[in-house]
Amino acid sequence: MNAAAPLATLGRATLAMLGAVGRFTIWLGQVLSHVLRPPFYAREFRNALMQIGYLSLPVVGLTALFTGGALALQIYAGSSRFDAQFAVPQIVAIGVVRELGPVMVGLMIAARVTSSIAAEIATMRVTEQIDALVTLSTHPLKYLAAPRVLAGVVVVPLLVAVGDILGILGGWLVAVTRLDFATHEYLQNTVDFLDATDITSSLVKGAAFGLIATATGCYAGMNAGRGAIGVGRATKSSVVMAAVMVLAANLLLTEMFFSR
Amino acid sequence: MIRLRGITRSFGANRVLAGVDLDVGRGESVVVIGGSGSGKSVLVKCILGLVRPDAGSVLIDGAELRDRHARDAFLARAGVLFQGGALFDSLPVWQNVAFRFLRGPRALPRAQARALAVERLARVGLAADVADRLPAELSGGMQKRVGLARAIAADPEMIFFDEPTTGLDPIMSGVINTLIRSIQREIGATAITITHDMTSVRAIADRVAMLHDGVIRWTGTVAEMDATSDPYVAQFIRGAAEGPIRALR
Ligand SMILES: Nc1ncnc2c1ncn2[C@@H]1O[C@H](COP(=O)(O)OP(=O)(O)O)[C@@H](O)[C@H]1O
Ligand SMILES: [Mg+2]
Numbered sequence: 001m002n003a004a005a006p007l008a009t010l011g012r013a014t015l016a017m018l019g020a021v022g023r024f025t026i027w028l029g030q031v032l033s034h035v036l037r038p039p040f041y042a043r044e045f046r047n048a049l050m051q052i053g054y055l056s057l058p059v060v061g062l063t064a065l066f067t068g069g070a071l072a073l074q075i076y077a078g079s080s081r082f083d084a085q086f087a088v089p090q091i092v093a094i095g096v097v098r099e100l101g102p103v104m105v106g107l108m109i110a111a112r113v114t115s116s117i118a119a120e121i122a123t124m125r126v127t128e129q130i131d132a133l134v135t136l137s138t139h140p141l142k143y144l145a146a147p148r149v150l151a152g153v154v155v156v157p158l159l160v161a162v163g164d165i166l167g168i169l170g171g172w173l174v175a176v177t178r179l180d181f182a183t184h185e186y187l188q189n190t191v192d193f194l195d196a197t198d199i200t201s202s203l204v205k206g207a208a209f210g211l212i213a214t215a216t217g218c219y220a221g222m223n224a225g226r227g228a229i230g231v232g233r234a235t236k237s238s239v240v241m242a243a244v245m246v247l248a249a250n251l252l253l254t255e256m257f258f259s260r
Numbered sequence: 261m262i263r264l265r266g267i268t269r270s271f272g273a274n275r276v277l278a279g280v281d282l283d284v285g286r287g288e289s290v291v292v293i294g295g296s297g298s299g300k301s302v303l304v305k306c307i308l309g310l311v312r313p314d315a316g317s318v319l320i321d322g323a324e325l326r327d328r329h330a331r332d333a334f335l336a337r338a339g340v341l342f343q344g345g346a347l348f349d350s351l352p353v354w355q356n357v358a359f360r361f362l363r364g365p366r367a368l369p370r371a372q373a374r375a376l377a378v379e380r381l382a383r384v385g386l387a388a389d390v391a392d393r394l395p396a397e398l399s400g401g402m403q404k405r406v407g408l409a410r411a412i413a414a415d416p417e418m419i420f421f422d423e424p425t426t427g428l429d430p431i432m433s434g435v436i437n438t439l440i441r442s443i444q445r446e447i448g449a450t451a452i453t454i455t456h457d458m459t460s461v462r463a464i465a466d467r468v469a470m471l472h473d474g475v476i477r478w479t480g481t482v483a484e485m486d487a488t489s490d491p492y493v494a495q496f497i498r499g500a501a502e503g504p505i506r507a508l509r
Contacts, residue, residue, distance in 0.1 A: 136335075138363070138364065
């Protein structure tokens with residue numbers, strides 16, 4: 001043990017992480033190139049849209065509704081200390097559309113979609129179904145990854161839009177039933193206050209999170225180890241990776257859109 | 261024609277293939293025998309490019325398989341049965357069998373692809389009502405036969421069967437042996453079959469190759485196999501516990 005040992009450990013860990021990031025980036029580049037090159041597997045794409053988009057609607061809607069409601073209560077409680085309760089609709093709108101809507105949807109998709117993609121593809125890996133695809137002249141990235149990633153990029157912004165609307169609705173429900181706001185006034189304030197950048201940023205975040213959630217699921221599944229243990233590890237690590245990356249990307253995108 | 265030269269492959273410290281040389285002529289049926297865990301499946305995966313050999317070369321009709329276009333062209337003409345079946349469990353049986361005909365350059369109208377699948381299923385002794393079931397709803401032996409139907413669906417010129425009769429009853433084994441032989445004769449396909457089943461060996465082999473300790477230790481015709489003095493081969497075909505092949509491995 002010498003004085004440089006901790007440094008060496010840190011160096012090795014850093015290099016390993018950079019290596020992992022590099023491999024993932026190269027892999028993602030390959031997937032995106034498959035998205036652009038024919039053949040295009042329409043049936044797999046449609047299935048992915050269904051799985052990622054439509055079937056995620058209930059969980060996304062409920063989370064957004066509850067969170068929007070809670071947000072309205074908190075903001076009312078906080079702002080009443082400065083006699084600023086009138087700002088509840090505006091702050092709820094900004095909070096939901098800029099941050100909470102996309103992030104909640106991103107995390108829900110990481111939990112629901114990333115895990116199921118990773119487990120499904122990892123199982124295919126360990127039962128040699130991916131090898132079988134190759135022998136049937138079908139590129140696994142094109143058949144398995146490209147349709148899912150494309151579907152994620154297309155459909156998660158729509159989920160975010162739904163989340164935004166229901167989040168605001170949740171805030172409004174609480175505001176008119178519990179906080180004595182007038183229906184019309186609340187919604188008018190919301191609409192007047194939001195501008196185009198808020199909405200664009202929300203949808204762009206959705207697309208980025210959709211990419212992250214589907215790509216990490218596919219990547220972890222394709223690189224799964226052997227046996228049931230391999231499937232378990234791939235699933236767990238993909239969800240952790242997706243959640244962390246969603247939050248990091250969120251910070252980056254917020255910085256891009258809103259910092260002056 | 262398939263030519264292997266000096267194929268080696270290790271997994272960590274486990275040296276599975278230690279320099280395999282093997283030639284399989286066009287239209288020839290070679291059966292690879294060898295104890296379980298001797299690397300037969302790994303060998304087939306090396307030929308197919310699913311496992312990258314550490315060293316050595318795989319030549320298909322003179323072309324190096326490392327070349328991507330050569331490999332794509334090779335796989336388009338190949339039919340593979342995996343040891344575990346490797347059926348796509350999200351697709352019904354008929355879509356597994358007709359996989360190549362549902363997408364890509366050989367796509368057919370769906371009804372036609374389905375009819376083709378049903379016909380292939382009949383050839384492996386499966387009734388049409390199996391077509392719409394999911395692989396998970398079938399017995400192991402039925403899954404194996406669906407895998408076989410998928411492997412032969414596109415009339416391959418080269419077939420690779422990893423233990424096609426393992427898990428089947430003797431009658432169904434006989435059906436499958438006859439099927440393999442007839443496909444191989446009818447379309448003049450080149451076949452590499454892995455098996456432990458000596459009945460299969462006798463039914464389908466033009467030539468037998470024994471894999472042991474990472475190399476092809478012996479090769480010859482069935483008649484030569486019966487007459488050989490090689491103690492390894494003799495022990496294997498007699499199924500004896502005593503002999504040079506350790507029973508503990
Ligand atoms: N992907 C892999 N990773 C590690 N070891 C492997 C892998 N595939 C095969 N092996 C090992 O290679 C050896 C030969 O396996 P295999 O070819 O499946 O044997 P068999 O002759 O029964 O088909 C076994 O010891 C197995 O554990
Ligand atoms: Mg095997």
